[in-house]
Structures are given as structure tokens and as C-alpha cells.
Amino acid sequence: MSDKQPLSDHKVPQTEGKVCWQSPSNIAMIKYWGKRPVQIPINPSLSFVLDKSIVEITMVYTISPGDRFSLTSFTLNGAKNDAFSSRIEKFLGSLFSFFPFLEYTHIGIDSKSTFPHSAGIASSAAAFSALALCLCDIEAGLEGKEPSGDAFFRKASYIARLGSGSASRSVYNGMVVWGNTPLVADSSDDYAVRLADEQVHPLFSDICDSILIADSRTKKVSSSEGHALMHRHPFKEERIRQVSENMKSILAALKSGDFDHFGEIVENEALTLHGLMMSSRPGYILIHPNTILMLDKIRQFREETGTPAYFTLDAGPNIHLIYPHSFKAKVQDFMDDELARFCENGHRIDDSAGMGPVKMD
Amino acid sequence: MSDKQPLSDHKVPQTEGKVCWQSPSNIAMIKYWGKRPVQIPINPSLSFVLDKSIVEITMVYTISPGDRFSLTSFTLNGAKNDAFSSRIEKFLGSLFSFFPFLEYTHIGIDSKSTFPHSAGIASSAAAFSALALCLCDIEAGLEGKEPSGDAFFRKASYIARLGSGSASRSVYNGMVVWGNTPLVADSSDDYAVRLADEQVHPLFSDICDSILIADSRTKKVSSSEGHALMHRHPFKEERIRQVSENMKSILAALKSGDFDHFGEIVENEALTLHGLMMSSRPGYILIHPNTILMLDKIRQFREETGTPAYFTLDAGPNIHLIYPHSFKAKVQDFMDDELARFCENGHRIDDSAGMGPVKMD
Incomplete structure (x- = not known):
């Protein structure tokens, strides 16, 4: 997760594929309000993810060494959306140091929100966490790893945070804390962590x-x-x-x-x-x-x-x-x-x- | 204004009289919110008095050495009001150290509010400032002084404050500050002061x-x-x-x-x-x-x-x-x-x- 790591060797064969993740919105009990660059919260927050308020992202990719990154298409619920498209293009374009392959990858995105039309509920947490999970999934595939495990979700949380702070909290079920606090072991300003089961009453x-x-x-x-x-x-x-x-x-x-x-x-x-x-x-x-x-x-x-x-x-x-x-x-x-x-x-x-x-x- | 001063000599002749003051409500631009005992604000506030939102208090008194203080009657807009009556009786009963004659005085009060019926506007600032002015007026009369001048209104403001903090600001026209601040000469937590004319634009x-x-x-x-x-x-x-x-x-x-x-x-x-x-x-x-x-x-x-x-x-x-x-x-x-x-x-x-x-x- 450091921006110091060198870019990967460009001499890899062209690779195509598709990944798809559903990721939920979350609701904060302790509120995130105020941040420092880059998306570092001024205080820790606590939330849980919702069941029905979901964004599903299907990401097709063509890794093409020698080419430059491009967002070839973007749809939201089947329709083009220029405002979201340019925000996401900018976001993806900022992640080359975290996903070196991205620099020479063409990405196409179809997104679907299960949120009711115009409910006035922010979908950015769900959307950016789904995007982050797709990118981590592609990376895992390239590295021959499973898209699971602590390190996988931790990186997804970190990347989601860069898109929208509260999105960092959408990659775990249970009670989730984002932001460094001495009260929660392993908590961090960089990514969210899930409270251990024994810390949360079954209620x-x-x-x-x-x-x-x-x-x-x-x-x-x-x-x-x-x-x-x-x-x-x-x-x-x-x-x-x-x-x-x-x-x-x-x-x-x-x-x-x-x-x-x-x-x-x-x-x-x-x-x-x-x-x-x-x-x-x-x-x-x-x-x-x-x-x-x-x-x-x-x-x-x-x-x-x-x-x-x-x-x-x-x-x-x-x-x-x-x-x-x-x-x-x-x-x-x-x-x-x-x-x-x-x-x-x-x-x-x-x-x-x-x-x-x-x-x- | 200290509570250390001795009570006056009780051997004064019985004296009767009546005083009447109208005093206005005020509206704060800088808000008083939070206090320490006794009615000391945690921060300075600034307000001006209103023109139409007035309480008029007529106070009849019988100073009767040897007797004990009593509130003989209280009316608000012509009707008895037990809730207000007991609050005011308690207030007057707490002021013997500031008005030694009160300890052996019978007081009757008729109050009239020009506030529209049930407007939901607090009348306590107007009421307590009018009460304070009446008491200071009686005192001035006993001392053969005019009910006017800086010391008169300053004591009225001090006494009004003890009844209701914001009432301290109702005894002056112009812009009024209550609460000690290095920004306003002579400002005090104990009473309000009026800003000098040259400090306030004619606008x-x-x-x-x-x-x-x-x-x-x-x-x-x-x-x-x-x-x-x-x-x-x-x-x-x-x-x-x-x-x-x-x-x-x-x-x-x-x-x-x-x-x-x-x-x-x-x-x-x-x-x-x-x-x-x-x-x-x-x-x-x-x-x-x-x-x-x-x-x-x-x-x-x-x-x-x-x-x-x-x-x-x-x-x-x-x-x-x-x-x-x-x-x-x-x-x-x-x-x-x-x-x-x-x-x-x-x-x-x-x-x-x-x-x-x-x-x-």
C-alpha cells in the first residue's frame, strides 16, 4: 500500500477477464465528519453494512502492456452517466502505484444499484467498495491468489477509502471501525477493521x-x-x-x-x-x-x-x-x-x- | 451590591407608596447559553431591547418595621397566577441583602404584558428588569435620590440578572453587553453595560x-x-x-x-x-x-x-x-x-x- 513500490514489469502477455462484486452501503453509529488529506478521518467511526442497499459492479479488463490506461465504458443501471464516469476515471487513474497493471489496462464498468430509484441514499460507499474489490480481485488473479483473506479485504478497504472515506467500512460484515483509536486493536486511519465476534453481543x-x-x-x-x-x-x-x-x-x-x-x-x-x-x-x-x-x-x-x-x-x-x-x-x-x-x-x-x-x- | 453590607436600621417610620416601570424584552445577537452560580454567564452576550415587547409592573409597598416581608398580591394581566407569584416571592425574598428595607416590607404587584397573548415569546427579561427597576426606585425614594443615573441602572441590571440572566440586558437602550470581556470597557459578569454611542454606527x-x-x-x-x-x-x-x-x-x-x-x-x-x-x-x-x-x-x-x-x-x-x-x-x-x-x-x-x-x- 505504499506508493514507493516500483511498477511491475511491462513485459507480461495481454490478459483479458471479467470480475464482479456486490458491495453494500453502511450506516455509521459513530460519525465520520471531517478529514485531512488524503481521506484521513479526524476521528474514528463505527458502522455496520446493510443487507439490501447494494451496488454491483462488473468490471471487464484488458491488460495490454504498452497501452495506456483507459476507462472504455461506464454504465449505471444500464445508462451512461458522464458525471460518475469522469469521477471514476479520475479515481482509477490515481491508483497506478497500488495496482501497477492498471497503468496499461483498459477497463469497462457496468454498475447496478439496488437502491430504490431516487431514495436519496448515498451509494458512494457501496460503489467505491465494489470498485476496490474488483481491482483487488483482478490483482489476486494476476498473482494466482484467491480473492479472500485478511490482506485482500484490508487492501480493498484501503483503496475504497481513497474513493470515498466511508466506503472503507463497507468491505466487512459485523461492526466495523475506521480510524485509529487506542480502543480498537489494529485500527487504522488507512483502512477499516472488523470488531472481533467476542467484542459484539449477539443482539x-x-x-x-x-x-x-x-x-x-x-x-x-x-x-x-x-x-x-x-x-x-x-x-x-x-x-x-x-x-x-x-x-x-x-x-x-x-x-x-x-x-x-x-x-x-x-x-x-x-x-x-x-x-x-x-x-x-x-x-x-x-x-x-x-x-x-x-x-x-x-x-x-x-x-x-x-x-x-x-x-x-x-x-x-x-x-x-x-x-x-x-x-x-x-x-x-x-x-x-x-x-x-x-x-x-x-x-x-x-x-x-x-x-x-x-x-x- | 455586596451581600456583606449590614441591614439598615429597623427604626424607620412606616412608609407606603407605589412605583411603576415599563421594561422591554431584548433580543440577543451574541447568545448567552450556559451559566455558573449565581447567574454568572459562561460567555459575554450582546443584545438590543425591543420597542413593543414590554412588561409593566406596578408595585405598591408598605414598609413596616417589625413586620416580615410578604408578597400580598400578584396579578398578571389582571388575573392571579400562582406559578409566577411563587417564583417572584422567592426572588424578592432572596434580595434582603441588596434592599435591606425589603425584609420588613409588604409588596403588592400588578403586572401587564404587552406581548400578544400566547406569542411564545419569553417575557422573563422584561418582567425581571421591571421588578428590579421598581425595587431600585423604592430604594432611591427612601434615600431621597432620583431613580436615574449610571449607578441606578447598574444596580437594576445586577438585580434583574439574579432573576433571569438575560434580564440584565433590558435596562438600557442601544447595544448592550452582559458578561466580562476585554473587548468592552467596564463589562462585567454581574451586570450589563451599554456600548457608547460612538461604538455603534447610526445604521x-x-x-x-x-x-x-x-x-x-x-x-x-x-x-x-x-x-x-x-x-x-x-x-x-x-x-x-x-x-x-x-x-x-x-x-x-x-x-x-x-x-x-x-x-x-x-x-x-x-x-x-x-x-x-x-x-x-x-x-x-x-x-x-x-x-x-x-x-x-x-x-x-x-x-x-x-x-x-x-x-x-x-x-x-x-x-x-x-x-x-x-x-x-x-x-x-x-x-x-x-x-x-x-x-x-x-x-x-x-x-x-x-x-x-x-x-x-
Whole structure:
């Protein structure tokens, strides 16, 4: 993963092939907000991958020594997409030091998102992790290795991070930490790691996440712009300290199976994320009127029924309602009765912790 | 103002009388949020008093040496109010060291609020400053002094602060600072001071404040509870530093007459206040869905027309739209056309910088 390694010998025969990976989105419980170059987070974050929110990337490649890298085609859900295409071309073109063969490879990409059309959910974590897995898969093939094992996924996480920070967390199932913290062995700013099974109570293995779509439109302020505003944020240093405390607490709750303590931290992180946006300069509000109405209903439902359902928010207006699988029926009834009317076209995605990326035949 | 001074000689003749003061509410541009005992702010704040949002207190008193203090009656807008009555009785009962005569005085209070019924605007600043002015007036009378002059208003500000922190800022017209800061000569945590006329550009002398009522209901989390949550707030120290920067900037803008720079800081303070609430533990949201819709409209109006209209928020959902008097017609047309539909029953109060408290005959 160093950029010091020499390029491979160009005198290899022309090789063609195809790889295909599905990789999921993830939802952060401890939020990544603010970074240093190159995609180094100012604080550690913790998330789990989703089951249904997937991007599948099919990558055809022709390794042709003497040629120059090119992205020969790019489609998203069957259609050309110039904006994504140029972002991905630039990304691939930046990776020659990590994948020396890329410098003389022609790549064609077909991508499919299983995310509902215009759900307003960021697919970049799924997309960049799938891209990274495809590249690592091609490399493994060239080296006669299996596309699996710790080193394989670690490199995939590292490469995914360079495309989109949170994508680093999409290559593992279970609870995943990205960002160096003394609280998690082997944690790193460069790639994500998966918490060992004995660190996570079984209660969390089938945790549910229902995504309530308050507003699917493009955000007024992008996450990239938001991260940039953290650079000189007045509360930056104390935010970093707060994360240390929250990480410590959530790791304890994950281990002991204390869902309410877990949920309390999750909500604190969500509201803090949006509080940091509001206290940026300029400050801005990404929550939607219906977000507020739903958050009130969720807290009221929890207080009245004792149901352990807690919300989180990404850097946008949509709510992720997090609850143990055993409360699924009760929470879904509540959402049908009390929240559906605040969702855009009643739109909700009932997702849950997923199994992580899958190599497709 | 020390609590060390001995009580006055009790051997004074019985004295009766009546005093009456009107005192205004104020709106903070730099926010007071977080305090130490006793009503000492963790940071300096800056505000101006309003013209129409007034509480008038008529205080009848019988100084009766040998008796014990009592609050003989209390009315608010002609009706008894037990909740307010007991708060005020407790407040008056805590002031014997500042007003020795109080210990053997019977007090009757009639209060009138000119605030529209149920506007959801806090009247405590106006009420406690009016109470303080009445007490200082009685004291001045006993001492054969005029109820005026620097020392008179300074003590009134000090006493008002003990009732409600922001009430300390209601006893002066112009721009008023409460809280010690090296940026303002004579500033103090104990009482507010008025910025000298030469420190404030004439542009601000008739500044307008239109209060847009998004929701008049009682807040979910009171300001007292909010202040308490600042005690252990993760961003407390950096918030204090941020205020120093904002105070420095706004003082420069006030002096030079740079309304846009002034407004930028005002909005930063408003959104930061609510960001701090959200990142409290537990975090909470006091803005109303319609608050968000109106803030969006206000920024859009400003961007499209260049009109210098900036919002601030108290610790609640209602918006104060701040603009120079010269833009009054244009801003009021905008509010009629674009904001009225988001106000509760279309409710708005067009107020402006006021002249400060007035002694009534």
C-alpha cells in the first residue's frame, strides 16, 4: 500500500477477464465528519453494512502492456452517466502505484444499484467498495491468489477509502471501525477493521435499520463541502474528544448487549453531526421539516412503549431507525401508523445488518 | 451590591407608596447559553431591547418595621397566577441583602404584558428588569435620590440578572453587553453595560426585528434545563472561544456599519445556539418544521435580492428577522408574501430597537 513500490514489469502477455462484486452501503453509529488529506478521518467511526442497499459492479479488463490506461465504458443501471464516469476515471487513474497493471489496462464498468430509484441514499460507499474489490480481485488473479483473506479485504478497504472515506467500512460484515483509536486493536486511519465476534453481543448480529425517506432531493450542501467546513470548525478539537468518549461507551454497550446505552450514543452522534453542520460557518440545516416530526414521534414511541428503537441520521434529512430484530413487528407497526405519512410518497426501506460484499460468478 | 453590607436600621417610620416601570424584552445577537452560580454567564452576550415587547409592573409597598416581608398580591394581566407569584416571592425574598428595607416590607404587584397573548415569546427579561427597576426606585425614594443615573441602572441590571440572566440586558437602550470581556470597557459578569454611542454606527439605531411566530406552545426543554446541559457540554470551552471571536467581529461591524458582516455573525450565533442544544446530552431540537422552511426562504430572499435581512433565534422555534429600517417596506412585503403562511395563524410582530425602560407616573 505504499506508493514507493516500483511498477511491475511491462513485459507480461495481454490478459483479458471479467470480475464482479456486490458491495453494500453502511450506516455509521459513530460519525465520520471531517478529514485531512488524503481521506484521513479526524476521528474514528463505527458502522455496520446493510443487507439490501447494494451496488454491483462488473468490471471487464484488458491488460495490454504498452497501452495506456483507459476507462472504455461506464454504465449505471444500464445508462451512461458522464458525471460518475469522469469521477471514476479520475479515481482509477490515481491508483497506478497500488495496482501497477492498471497503468496499461483498459477497463469497462457496468454498475447496478439496488437502491430504490431516487431514495436519496448515498451509494458512494457501496460503489467505491465494489470498485476496490474488483481491482483487488483482478490483482489476486494476476498473482494466482484467491480473492479472500485478511490482506485482500484490508487492501480493498484501503483503496475504497481513497474513493470515498466511508466506503472503507463497507468491505466487512459485523461492526466495523475506521480510524485509529487506542480502543480498537489494529485500527487504522488507512483502512477499516472488523470488531472481533467476542467484542459484539449477539443482539447486534441481526440489528435492523429502517430507512425513512423524508426527502430524496439532492442536498443543499454536499458531504464533501461539509467535511471541508470541519477543517476550521470552532468545535473541532472538542468534537474529536467527544468521539473518543462515545467510542469507548459504544464499544462497552456492544460487548455487554446494552441496547439502550448503545442507542443513546447513536442518537447523540446523529444530533451532534447535524449540530456541527449548523455551527459551521456558514451554518446550514440539512434536516427536513418531516425529519423533526418523525424524530419527535420516535422518542415519544420509545418513552411510551419502552421499545428500544433509536434514530440515526447521515449527513442528510433521512432517518435510519435502528432496533433489535426481536422488535421488528412492533416497530414496523409503529412506522406504518405514525411515520409513513411523513415519508416522501410513504417511502421506507426496511433493511438490516448484512453479510458484507459478495463475489459474483 | 455586596451581600456583606449590614441591614439598615429597623427604626424607620412606616412608609407606603407605589412605583411603576415599563421594561422591554431584548433580543440577543451574541447568545448567552450556559451559566455558573449565581447567574454568572459562561460567555459575554450582546443584545438590543425591543420597542413593543414590554412588561409593566406596578408595585405598591408598605414598609413596616417589625413586620416580615410578604408578597400580598400578584396579578398578571389582571388575573392571579400562582406559578409566577411563587417564583417572584422567592426572588424578592432572596434580595434582603441588596434592599435591606425589603425584609420588613409588604409588596403588592400588578403586572401587564404587552406581548400578544400566547406569542411564545419569553417575557422573563422584561418582567425581571421591571421588578428590579421598581425595587431600585423604592430604594432611591427612601434615600431621597432620583431613580436615574449610571449607578441606578447598574444596580437594576445586577438585580434583574439574579432573576433571569438575560434580564440584565433590558435596562438600557442601544447595544448592550452582559458578561466580562476585554473587548468592552467596564463589562462585567454581574451586570450589563451599554456600548457608547460612538461604538455603534447610526445604521443600527433604528434596527428592525420582526418576530415570526412558528409555534407559540411551551418549549419541550426550558431554557433553564438548556443552560444546565451546557455545564458538561462537550463543546463548552470551544464555544467560549468562539464567542470571543464573534464578539470581536460584531463589535467591529457595529462600529463600521457593516450590516452584512453583522448579520453573518448573528446567523452563526443563532444556528450555533441550536447546534449546541442538539449536541447536548441528551440532545434536543427546539426548531419547528416551519422554522426550517422560513430560514430557507430568508436566505433565498437575501441571495436573490441582496436585501440585508438576517435571522436570529432565541432558545425556541420563533424567528427574529433583523434588518435596517430603510429596508422595512421591502422586507415586510417579503414576509407577507413568503413567510406569513408558515406562521402560526399568520402571527408576526413587527418590532424594532426600543428606547429602554420607562418610569410611569
